[in-house]
Amino acid sequence: MxxxxxxxxxxxxxxxxxxxxxxxxxxxxxHIVNFPKDGAGVFIHDDNVDRFLSWKVxxxxxxxxxxxxxxxxxxxxIIYNI
Numbered sequence: 051m052x053x054x055x056x057x058x059x060x061x062x063x064x065x066x067x068x069x070x071x072x073x074x075x076x077x078x079x080x081h082i083v084n085f086p087k088d089g090a091g092v093f094i095h096d097d098n099v100d101r102f103l104s105w106k107v108x109x110x111x112x113x114x115x116x117x118x119x120x121x122x123x124x125x126x127x128i129i130y131n132i
Contacts (some may be wrong), residue, residue: 053077059121061114067098068125080122083113 055078056078060068063082072080075098102110 054124055079057081059083059114059118059124060126061124062127063099066129067127073129081117083117 054077058068058078058080060080060082063084067081068080068082072082084099084101086102086105102113104110
């Protein structure tokens, strides 16, 4: 039986859930793109993930459009500032 490898694009892994999941995933590949580091994220976020270069949504969408065809599924987290 052949096992299918799923390529996952994870956007905005602010709680490091996808990073934790990628440690136990054996066949699928999870590529994480996080938001730029600022605030507490400077201390807690992993350096071994891809990052958006800017907070500008237009630039983030352009970057996603460049890489999206390399993945089977996309998972996005929401950041919410009050």
